[in-house]
Amino acid sequence: MKGRYEDEKLFWIPVLIAAVFLLPFLLKGMTNSYRYYLYVLNIAGIYMILTVGLDLLSGYTGLISLGHAAFFAIGAYLSAILVDQGGLPFELSLIIAPLLTGLFGLVIGFPALRLEGMYLGLATMGFGFIVKRMIIALRQWTQGSNGLQVSSPHIFGFTFRNDWDNYFLIYTGVVLTVVIARRMVRSKLGRAFMAIRDSERAAEAVGIRLAKYKMISFFISGVFAGFAGVLFAHTSHFISTDHFDILLSVYFIIMILVGGVGSIYGAVLGALFIVLLDNLAIPLFKDWLQTFITVEAGDIQSLIFGLIMFLFIIFQPTGLYGLWLKVRIYWKLFPFNPRKRFS
Amino acid sequence: MPDLLIDNLHIHFDGVIALDDVSLTVKSGEIFSLIGPNGSGKSTLFNCINGFNRPRKGAIRFGGINLLRKKTHEIPLLGIARTFQNLQNVPYMTVLDNVLLGAHLRISKRDTVKRWLSRKQRVAEEALALEIMDLLGIANFERKYLLGQPFGIRKLVEIARALVSRPKLILLDEPAAGMNDQETIEIAKIITEIRNELGITVLVVEHDMRLVMRISDRICVLDSGKVITIGKPDEVKQHPEVVKVFLGEGTDA
Numbered sequence: 001m002k003g004r005y006e007d008e009k010l011f012w013i014p015v016l017i018a019a020v021f022l023l024p025f026l027l028k029g030m031t032n033s034y035r036y037y038l039y040v041l042n043i044a045g046i047y048m049i050l051t052v053g054l055d056l057l058s059g060y061t062g063l064i065s066l067g068h069a070a071f072f073a074i075g076a077y078l079s080a081i082l083v084d085q086g087g088l089p090f091e092l093s094l095i096i097a098p099l100l101t102g103l104f105g106l107v108i109g110f111p112a113l114r115l116e117g118m119y120l121g122l123a124t125m126g127f128g129f130i131v132k133r134m135i136i137a138l139r140q141w142t143q144g145s146n147g148l149q150v151s152s153p154h155i156f157g158f159t160f161r162n163d164w165d166n167y168f169l170i171y172t173g174v175v176l177t178v179v180i181a182r183r184m185v186r187s188k189l190g191r192a193f194m195a196i197r198d199s200e201r202a203a204e205a206v207g208i209r210l211a212k213y214k215m216i217s218f219f220i221s222g223v224f225a226g227f228a229g230v231l232f233a234h235t236s237h238f239i240s241t242d243h244f245d246i247l248l249s250v251y252f253i254i255m256i257l258v259g260g261v262g263s264i265y266g267a268v269l270g271a272l273f274i275v276l277l278d279n280l281a282i283p284l285f286k287d288w289l290q291t292f293i294t295v296e297a298g299d300i301q302s303l304i305f306g307l308i309m310f311l312f313i314i315f316q317p318t319g320l321y322g323l324w325l326k327v328r329i330y331w332k333l334f335p336f337n338p339r340k341r342f343s
Numbered sequence: 344m345p346d347l348l349i350d351n352l353h354i355h356f357d358g359v360i361a362l363d364d365v366s367l368t369v370k371s372g373e374i375f376s377l378i379g380p381n382g383s384g385k386s387t388l389f390n391c392i393n394g395f396n397r398p399r400k401g402a403i404r405f406g407g408i409n410l411l412r413k414k415t416h417e418i419p420l421l422g423i424a425r426t427f428q429n430l431q432n433v434p435y436m437t438v439l440d441n442v443l444l445g446a447h448l449r450i451s452k453r454d455t456v457k458r459w460l461s462r463k464q465r466v467a468e469e470a471l472a473l474e475i476m477d478l479l480g481i482a483n484f485e486r487k488y489l490l491g492q493p494f495g496i497r498k499l500v501e502i503a504r505a506l507v508s509r510p511k512l513i514l515l516d517e518p519a520a521g522m523n524d525q526e527t528i529e530i531a532k533i534i535t536e537i538r539n540e541l542g543i544t545v546l547v548v549e550h551d552m553r554l555v556m557r558i559s560d561r562i563c564v565l566d567s568g569k570v571i572t573i574g575k576p577d578e579v580k581q582h583p584e585v586v587k588v589f590l591g592e593g594t595d596a
Contacts, residue, residue, distance in 0.1 A: 183458075187458050187459065188443075188447060188455045188458075189455065191440055191443060191444045191447070192447065194433045194435065194436050195433055195444055198432070198434065199431040201427065201431050202427065202431035202432060202504075204394075205418075205424070205431075206419055206448070206504065206508065207416050207417075207418075207420055207447050207508070209416045210416070
């Protein structure tokens, strides 16, 4: 029996993974400020892990979350507290903290069974505010709004000291996340998620328990967000409630929108695109604009992100990943490329 | 294989009586058609069997189990699958995945975990669907996204999704609605194949009288939630009240 996977081009995947791990060496050879670029890529990597999880929830299962910064924060604070105050080894915290964050996902998943669309968005947003207040209130462990110093990641005797080391840690996480998420969405689990998104009736009629699978989706999404949080806490060495703003949750949504809702690679591309834009393009643009008028960095950021989201929704609703698919088809058919196909 | 027994089923929505003491039996291995004008309660009856609607009175028994006590997602577990009149499939999934969706209960947790690790398991999982897709003649479409497929294909995908769960009883809600003559003939062939080759009992709601008369073993005529008559196609065709309420005068379908 011929299977769909026989002719899939799996060859490119190891090449891509190798490229990811060779990139720092390339950057080092090319520029002296490679450490800054690595720092930016590390942030992108952490957000990639989170947006892949968010995409499983919002893109695949169709449950919108405006509170993902809260899961991110829970993962970060849990790991910081467990490792630095509880004496848990980092290796274990890397597993336990995300799982505990997943349990918080289940807690917010309960109301989600009865809420839809905008209302769910508001409920998760409220969850974000609650978590932020709770972190400030639990001063004893979290130092309140002063922020918390966090130790470096330490795995089997090796300490990740700088952005160079962290890059390899974070991108190992990214590769793992992407592989796991891809496997999930192509299995029974992913099909159930998509069926719930597109037709709850059909899903129930084939025997899918809506409540169960919605909860699983929240749990998995929470685990990924928690994992991203753990990496964030230990690689940035300092966390405070200011990092985990409602605005961050909105940026996560922008990332999956820009990348392409409902595709794992899309979530990765979106996170990369937005972080590069934020850290590399916007400062340049701001400097240029500064020659005419006085501006604040934050204003420009909001303006540009808003504009980008707007433009993507109107002109490229399938996101960057959809754009890539179009380009690929275009080149495959190259001499025969009726432009109509792409209108 | 068990029979489907519907016993004094009664359901109303805010004063509109959708089903009024409906009793009928679908025997194992039979192609049983439900016909009637719009709003006569055919789809409501399907929704009751399927658990989307909860009747106030009566019982639906399948293999000694009262379906009204079961939750919607437990119905397929008993071997009852259905299709929808308004297509309910997932546009951003391939045709193959849409069909595999129906195999949800056949794929165990262990198989899913195995599938994450081994390619062989993936191919085995796909074989479940390809078998049925071959039968319906849509195997060529396996890798295509459902979005953008013609209506006829989406309709067949809907039927394939129901079949892949290996049901004992399949409920087809207007399988030929919106199909052209050629496709209707194809559908008739498929429905007979479902019964003859797979041995599945078929309960079908349909408006196309030629199709109904050709394939059915027995027909039930509903009007305003009441059963008018149940019988063989020829008997039903002759029934005076049926001619009046449904077929209309001068129709020799």
